[in-house]
Amino acid sequence: MKKSRRKFLKVAGISALGIGMTPAITTFASSESQGTGTVDAVKSKNAEVFSAKRWGMVIDTSKLTDAIAANITDACHKAHNVPDFNHEPDKEKFPKTSPVNHHQEVKWIWKEHFEHAFPDKEDEFLAEKFKELPFLVTCNHCKNAPCVQACPTQATFKREDGIVLMDFHRCIGCRFCMAACPFGARSFNFRDPRPFIEQTNSSFPTRTKGVVEKCNLCAERLAKGQQPYCAEASQGAIVVGDLENSESEIRQLLNEKYSIRRKQELGTEPSVYYLM
Amino acid sequence: MSKNAIIVGLVIFVVAALFPFWFNLGRSDTVAPKPELSEQAKAAKKCVLEKYDMRANHMSLLDEWRDSVVRDADRMYEAANGEKFQMSLSTGDNSCIGCHTNKEKFCDKCHDYASVAPYCWECHTNPKEITQ
Numbered sequence A: 001m002k003k004s005r006r007k008f009l010k011v012a013g014i015s016a017l018g019i020g021m022t023p024a025i026t027t028f029a030s031s032e033s034q035g036t037g038t039v040d041a042v043k044s045k046n047a048e049v050f051s052a053k054r055w056g057m058v059i060d061t062s063k064l065t066d067a068i069a070a071n072i073t074d075a076c077h078k079a080h081n082v083p084d085f086n087h088e089p090d091k092e093k094f095p096k097t098s099p100v101n102h103h104q105e106v107k108w109i110w111k112e113h114f115e116h117a118f119p120d121k122e123d124e125f126l127a128e129k130f131k132e133l134p135f136l137v138t139c140n141h142c143k144n145a146p147c148v149q150a151c152p153t154q155a156t157f158k159r160e161d162g163i164v165l166m167d168f169h170r171c172i173g174c175r176f177c178m179a180a181c182p183f184g185a186r187s188f189n190f191r192d193p194r195p196f197i198e199q200t201n202s203s204f205p206t207r208t209k210g211v212v213e214k215c216n217l218c219a220e221r222l223a224k225g226q227q228p229y230c231a232e233a234s235q236g237a238i239v240v241g242d243l244e245n246s247e248s249e250i251r252q253l254l255n256e257k258y259s260i261r262r263k264q265e266l267g268t269e270p271s272v273y274y275l276m
Numbered sequence B: 001m002s003k004n005a006i007i008v009g010l011v012i013f014v015v016a017a018l019f020p021f022w023f024n025l026g027r028s029d030t031v032a033p034k035p036e037l038s039e040q041a042k043a044a045k046k047c048v049l050e051k052y053d054m055r056a057n058h059m060s061l062l063d064e065w066r067d068s069v070v071r072d073a074d075r076m077y078e079a080a081n082g083e084k085f086q087m088s089l090s091t092g093d094n095s096c097i098g099c100h101t102n103k104e105k106f107c108d109k110c111h112d113y114a115s116v117a118p119y120c121w122e123c124h125t126n127p128k129e130i131t132q
Helices: A003-033 A038-042 A066-079 A146-150 A176-181 A230-231 A249-254 B002-017 B018-022 B039-044 B051-072 B105-111
Strands: A055-060 A109-112 A135-138 A155-159 A163-165 A237-241 A273-274 B076-078 B083-085
Touching: A055 A135, A055 A249, A066 A109, A066 A135, A066 A230, A146 A155, A155 B076, A230 A237, A237 A249, A249 A273, B002 B018
Parallel strands: A055 A273
Antiparallel strands: A055 A237, A109 A135, A155 A163, B076 B083
């Protein structure tokens, strides 16, 4: 009797040890195999992709006219299916659309007066020309983006290359990011945007009711090795490039001329520079 | 006497409980519909994954693609069969919808049958297919 109890305790002890070890062993084994996971193996980067350490934008205010600014906004908004609430919806396609509030806006890049774009720089005897110049404003893709910190679902995030991007699938429409953004660069879709898109561009998805949207620095075009729409339509007024690369075109432009950024004192480190 | 009543009651219960099964037994519309392939898809013959894998796992694949494109800026998918695909549901000819051009005959057929309503189409679709 005594002997068998001793034996039983021995066996029980060893098996308890074994059971305790299994989770540790399995996690160890799985972490080893993760390095060669199928996801990593089957994906390869596009060859023609444009890449940068930190994407930035330079807007040359002397080259920007009202007509060019309008073209830029138009090119961007059309390509990204940004709704225009002044557009009368097609009654046949969207019979249930309720009346429009024309004050409602969704915008990615738009014209602003100097005193609104740079409220901290509005001096009493500011050169007259600044009062008439069109200033294009958009998402600044800040280095310390407050919207990224505010987003509770990580729908807004900072990509490795500096672009502040949105995962529209993940946005829950809480609008914390809109409150956090000091530049008003974000718009909320209070209603289904589709009836207010004149010509839907099928190469870019639309958004849906209840999500926030903003400029994505044409991440979809950079992936194909193309310049953003705004740079393309700007006739040289907008240059997009790598801020961290001292050889890049935008760094050279910044070297040559005096530049300002919007609300720099807030410490968000905007990546959009305005050449004066 | 009560024995008969119990048996009758049991039979009624079993018949009632199995109602969905015998009710649908002879009906032809309960057979799962076959999605119709578009001309392009027929010509291409190869899809991203093997047929049965695709049938079962296309939603996880799309989920993975989305994260890859949006988060990692990685848009090229090399399938196990060696083909390369642009990771996109609805943009361009090399996307899902670019090949499976008819959403109603391809996607909706099974989705309707399985009574699932994915909200992909609220943002991703061709304008001509918007019916609301």
